[in-house]
Amino acid sequence: MIREVAVNIFRFALLVFLQFFVLNNIQFSGFVNPYLYVMFLLLLPFRTTEWFMLVLAFVLGLVIDVTSATIGYHTVATIFMAYFRYHLLRFIAPHDGYEPGMSPTISSLGFSWFLRYTSILVLAHHLVLFWIESFRFGDLLPATLRALASSVFTILLIFICQFLTMRPK
């Protein structure tokens, strides 16, 4: 339990650090910006209480907003993603349910389950983020395309991180 909390605090700090120092400074082809920090919410253990996850999402969004000098954009998107995760997990649960001590990872639930889970949540987060960024101007199509392109990079990075941290069985 204590180890789990420590791992998550470390992951939070590392992802915020990476987002601020590296990813916000890299812009693939000018318009694509991966938001790897959402991985923190993706990998929270199954037994995390829903209200606590919403609060964590709020804090994460706020920290990212402050470090990237945007107001509220990331917070709205992360809270939405956390709420969505809560419903999605029930929807795509495997037949025998989740083991309470587990976290959603490739090694615990397999490649295809993790791909589905990650893609849906990352896409939901990115769509909300890019839509509200351009929302007062009505041009949703370019925002959607940018959200899709950025999602591909974010998902790719999440998978790379998963393979790097995977323990050999």
Add this chain to the structure above:
Amino acid sequence: MDHLVVACSQMPLSIDTMRSLIRFFQKHHILLLFLILEGIAGFMLLRNNYIQRIAFVKATNVVSGSIHEQISNWRDYLYLREQNRQLQDENTKLRNMLAGSFYVADTARTFDAEPDKLRRYAYLPAKVINNTVNKQFNFVTLDCGKDQEVATDMAVIGPEGIVGIVYGVSEHFATVIPVINRNFRVSAKFKKNNLYGSLSWDGRSYRHATLNEISLHVPVSKGDTIVVSGYSDSFPEGIPVGVVDNVEQKDGSFYTIDILLATDFRKLHFVAIVEDLMKEERQKLEHQTSGMQ
């Protein structure tokens, strides 16, 4: 008697309502928490008016300004070649303007105008320490602030041309709204015939901006040079904006002209902040004149 009856009949009803209300909260507490948190975030998002934004920019400048400066120091090494080329270009341009590079045929007939010249614009060099190009509301952070007498609404230009307008200022840093921000507007004109329109950004590409309000009778061709018009409150007249890349005729009687920007915002490293030394005088006079009506 009547009152008592009414009171008695209301009592169980209100307890019932309370109970069902509590049950409702118990059942939907996650949804409620979600809505409350989204409400707070949405409130922050929608309420970010001009003044709050400046306060926020100030606060983030203090927190992240010095960190951005460090990052920028590392990044400088990666772009030294490009920077050198830009600075060299600018030096060449300036050298061309020096008195010594003009051929004077008859010195007796030349007026030495220098002592009579009144300075209108003062330039302050600044370094870009943070810069975004992939957002709808991009901004640039510079390493000078109040200590260097930078103030809001001063123009910022780069070696290639227009960059933006100073927005927030803290002690040692300043933030700039660049051309590639959807709130940016400037009056720009054709260099060839001085016809002017309004320049703005449509959020699509960091290399392009849009020139609006150009009438259909104006001859426009690809490659025409666009510069800042003299109507701007901050920019000196004639700063390069870009060249015409594509002309589109939207319904109505105006062109929508796609401009390839002179400044490549991904390669922005050194800029100059322009202070208009006569701005106060001009604004005061304009204010008096408009107040007369």
